[in-house]
Amino acid sequence: MTRKPILLFAFPALMLLLLAAERTATLLLGFYPASPAMWQAWLELRPFSTMFWQQAHFYLGYLGGLGGSMALDAAMIVIASLLCWMASRSKWSGGFFLANHAAVLFAGLMIAAGSHAETASTIANFTTPRGLQFSLMVDFSLKNSLVLCLGLAACAYCHVAFLREARQRAEARTVRILALQRDL
Numbered sequence: 001m002t003r004k005p006i007l008l009f010a011f012p013a014l015m016l017l018l019l020a021a022e023r024t025a026t027l028l029l030g031f032y033p034a035s036p037a038m039w040q041a042w043l044e045l046r047p048f049s050t051m052f053w054q055q056a057h058f059y060l061g062y063l064g065g066l067g068g069s070m071a072l073d074a075a076m077i078v079i080a081s082l083l084c085w086m087a088s089r090s091k092w093s094g095g096f097f098l099a100n101h102a103a104v105l106f107a108g109l110m111i112a113a114g115s116h117a118e119t120a121s122t123i124a125n126f127t128t129p130r131g132l133q134f135s136l137m138v139d140f141s142l143k144n145s146l147v148l149c150l151g152l153a154a155c156a157y158c159h160v161a162f163l164r165e166a167r168q169r170a171e172a173r174t175v176r177i178l179a180l181q182r183d184l
Contacts, residue, residue, distance in 0.1 A: 008088035008096040008161065011154035012103040013081065014147075015110075020077045022049040027070055048110045048147075093165050100158045104151040111144045 022045040029038045053073070060072065084103075087095035 005085075005088040005096075007157055008100060008154075009085055011151055012084040012088075012099050014150065015103045015106055016077055016081050016084070018045065018048050018110075019052065020074070021045050022053070023070060023073050023077070052106075052110065093162050097158050097162050100154045104148075104155055107147050107151045111147065 022042070025038060025042040025045050029035075029042050032038050056073070056076070084099045087099040090096070
């Protein structure tokens with residue numbers, strides 16, 4: 001079975017689609033501020049990308065006042081989409097592996113930031129092996145759990161594809177070594 005680039009690209013594309021949808025809802029909310037549908041869409045999408053766009057605008061603000069531009073946000077999403085697509089289509093297996101795993105980490109960060117995860121909460125207490133206690137609160141709603149499950153499925157597919165290609169390379173190398181030994 002060969003790897004399917006569209007499946008390798010699906011989860012990073014979902015994350016980028018969520019970012020793009022939030023930016024679009026924000027833009028439309030600026031044009032139609034009295035629309036309840038725009039507010040509902042924006043409120044649903046906002047928790048996923050709140051911290052990302054705030055941080056992106058903050059850091060881009062240092063680059064000569066580039067932060068806050070919707071055109072720059074769109075360009076960032078398009079460039080990230082192209083990079084993820086090229087990584088999923090590349091011959092190097094590490095490219096799709098890194099793109100999917102970065103998307104899963106990004107999804108986890110978006111969910112933690114969107115649910116206002118706090119390490120000083122009293123929801124769940126953990127103790128480290130050295131005795132240090134800390135707490136963590138993350139909102140595992142249906143929507144967040146679905147995103148994480150899709151991300152874990154994408155990672156599993158990446159691992160299967162990566163290991164399958166490694167095994168095929170090892171088998172091809174073994175066949176070449178046997179052929180060289182036979183020829184000698």
